[in-house]
Amino acid sequence: xxxxxxxIAMPQFFMGRYQYERFPSTNNSTxxxxxxxxxxSQTPLSALxxxxxxxxxxxxxEAGSSMWIYVxxxxxxxGIGCVQTVAIIGPIFGFLLGSLCAKLYVDIGxxxxxxxxxxxxxxxWVGAWWLGYLIAGVISVLAGIPFWFLPKHLPKPESxxxxxxxxEQSKFITEDNKDQxxxxxxxxxxxxxxxxxxxxxxxxxxxxxxxxxxxxSIIQFNSLxxxxxxxxxxxxxxxxxxxxxxxxxxxxxxxPAVAFGIFSGGLIMKKFRxxxxxxxxxxxxSSFFGYLLLLSLFAMGCENSDxxxxxxxxxxxxxxxxxxxxxxxxxxxxCACSKNDWDPICGENGVTYISACLAGCQASxxxxxxxxxxxxxxxxxxxxxxxxxSAVVGPCQKGNExxxxxxxxxxxxxxxxxxxSVGGTPGYILLLRCIKPHLKSFxxxxxxxxxxVLAGIPxxxxxxxxxxxxxLKWGSKRCGGRGACRLYxxxxxxxxxxxxxxxxxxxSIFFSVAVLWVLRKRSSPQDETLSANGERGxxxxxxxxxxxxxxxxxxxxxxxxxxxTRL
Numbered sequence: 001x002x003x004x005x006x007x008i009a010m011p012q013f014f015m016g017r018y019q020y021e022r023f024p025s026t027n028n029s030t031x032x033x034x035x036x037x038x039x040x041s042q043t044p045l046s047a048l049x050x051x052x053x054x055x056x057x058x059x060x061x062e063a064g065s066s067m068w069i070y071v072x073x074x075x076x077x078x079g080i081g082c083v084q085t086v087a088i089i090g091p092i093f094g095f096l097l098g099s100l101c102a103k104l105y106v107d108i109g110x111x112x113x114x115x116x117x118x119x120x121x122x123x124x125w126v127g128a129w130w131l132g133y134l135i136a137g138v139i140s141v142l143a144g145i146p147f148w149f150l151p152k153h154l155p156k157p158e159s160x161x162x163x164x165x166x167x168e169q170s171k172f173i174t175e176d177n178k179d180q181x182x183x184x185x186x187x188x189x190x191x192x193x194x195x196x197x198x199x200x201x202x203x204x205x206x207x208x209x210x211x212x213x214x215x216x217s218i219i220q221f222n223s224l225x226x227x228x229x230x231x232x233x234x235x236x237x238x239x240x241x242x243x244x245x246x247x248x249x250x251x252x253x254x255x256p257a258v259a260f261g262i263f264s265g266g267l268i269m270k271k272f273r274x275x276x277x278x279x280x281x282x283x284x285x286s287s288f289f290g291y292l293l294l295l296s297l298f299a300m301g302c303e304n305s306d307x308x309x310x311x312x313x314x315x316x317x318x319x320x321x322x323x324x325x326x327x328x329x330x331x332x333x334x335c336a337c338s339k340n341d342w343d344p345i346c347g348e349n350g351v352t353y354i355s356a357c358l359a360g361c362q363a364s365x366x367x368x369x370x371x372x373x374x375x376x377x378x379x380x381x382x383x384x385x386x387x388x389x390s391a392v393v394g395p396c397q398k399g400n401e402x403x404x405x406x407x408x409x410x411x412x413x414x415x416x417x418x419x420x421s422v423g424g425t426p427g428y429i430l431l432l433r434c435i436k437p438h439l440k441s442f443x444x445x446x447x448x449x450x451x452x453v454l455a456g457i458p459x460x461x462x463x464x465x466x467x468x469x470x471x472l473k474w475g476s477k478r479c480g481g482r483g484a485c486r487l488y489x490x491x492x493x494x495x496x497x498x499x500x501x502x503x504x505x506x507x508s509i510f511f512s513v514a515v516l517w518v519l520r521k522r523s524s525p526q527d528e529t530l531s532a533n534g535e536r537g538x539x540x541x542x543x544x545x546x547x548x549x550x551x552x553x554x555x556x557x558x559x560x561x562x563x564x565t566r567l
Contacts (some may be wrong), residue, residue, distance in 0.1 A: 006134065008078075010069035035361040036361055095252075099248035101242045209430075213509045219504055232246045268422070274426070280516045288509055289419050292414055294501060301414065303398075310473055313329075327354065334360075340476045342355070349379055353391065373391045431447065470496055
């Protein structure tokens with residue numbers, strides 16, 4: 001796992017330094033260049049030639065880039081060593097570490113940070129993503145060292161006087177039973193396992209409770225995985241928060257709420273001695289009220305930022321025409337500007353302009369982050385046609401109501417995470433109690449595989465495709481082609497992101513209702529079985545008196561009364 005973690009960070013050391021879009025208006029160059037390039041000859045020829053040479057070199061490297069292989073192989077290695085017991089605690093520290101690294105520039109230690117002209121609040125900022133993997137890799141090495149000091153074989157415990165102790169609980173694999181263990185392994189033939197596979201699979205899928213619960217879980221996990229994957233992006237775009245703050249909030253608030261919800265679900269099961277039928281009701285109720293809370297998030301969004309040519313016109317009215325045509329106006333008609341540039345500035349009128357050139361700025365003072373633009377004809381248009389105004393580097397902040405909406409969002413988000421997680425343990429108990437004993441391991445394996453393949457892989461893909469349809473301004477790659485999205489339509493993003501989550505959640509609830517209906521149909525007050533905590537529950541089984549230990553024979557009934565079988 002440590003090797004895989006280090007492997008994921010390797011692209012940072014094999015690729016060139018990060019190049020973000022930075023145009024002459026905010027350059028550190030000593031050459032005086034007007035932001036409004038009325039004539040492109042203002043840019044020194046040597047500077048253009050050097051810039052083009054760098055772009056060509058970058059294109060060659062980008063075309064043959066195979067850095068994604070390191071990430072793929074690293075995740076494969078890490079997947080071998082992951083342990084489920086820290087599946088909740090681990091992400092908490094992971095998000096906190098990610099929050100810290102996101103504030104550090106990606107090439108920290110490789111470049112002079114004083115030459116970086118953007119801050120971590122800029123959409124073009126890339127944090128030191130690789131640093132967290134190096135730290136996690138070192139911690140993994142340290143965590144693995146104690147395992148080398150464990151004994152080669154576990155000691156055989158002393159004989160116990162308690163005759164009721166199961167013989168299976170006191171057996172260890174030692175030198176004495178090595179031969180017996182090997183002979184047992186030799187008896188297990190691959191052909192025999194393959195022969196038993198299809199009948200077991202048919203038997204498992206013939207269980208209506210299992211197949212319905214599996215469908216409900218797959219769809220619900222599609223909803224949850226898609227929501228969690230793009231939650232940081234949603235918070236950044238909807239509420240104007242930085243990636244560093246977003247990771248910190250998710251790690252410190254949301255994930256602990258999930259952990260507490262899972263714990264509460266198990267506590268409720270034990271405290272109130274809930275049966276399997278009750279577990280199905282609790283799981284269904286948790287999902288229903290959780291997705292009901294998500295409905296309120298539709299009303300807790302922020303309006304689009306005022307961006308000239310995208311969300312508002314240069315005259316202050318809401319944008320109604322195609323944005324690529326509307327980026328140009330009379331106020332910047334005298335400037336030789338590119339519509340593909342993304343170097344936002346904030347005018348003193350509270351409107352963001354895509355670049356100083358498109359804002360019609362004629363002069364600037366200072367350099368880098370401290371640049372101030374003057375005589376911006378488009379900025380003055382909203383105030384007085386005859387007046388020009390100033391602007392500063394970076395986009396304008398969202399309205400005053402947005403911080404309040406963000407606070408409401410956090411409160412509802414935490415409550416929703418807790419509510420949805422309460423049904424996790426009851427659902428798992430339901431899965432275990434309605435499977436024949438000899439099929440439990442096989443059922444859990446199929447369940448885990450289905451969740452990973454049918455939810456973990458496709459959900460981020462189609463969620464991302466749907467979210468991309470709300471993009472208002474795409475960046476451009478150095479070698480041509482569409483780059484990352486610079487600005488989303490906040491309202492459309494909210495409806496697509498939350499709407500897709502709710503639709504999937506609603507379909508999942510229908511399957512959960514079907515599970516409850518089947519359980520009710522196959523159960524009766526006399527049909528009982530033991531739940532995981534030793535209490536009685538229902539899952540369409542025979543009475544407990546049919547489950548007993550007689551000498552060395554374990555006599556159990558199947559879970560459907562009409563098809564009783566004794567093993």
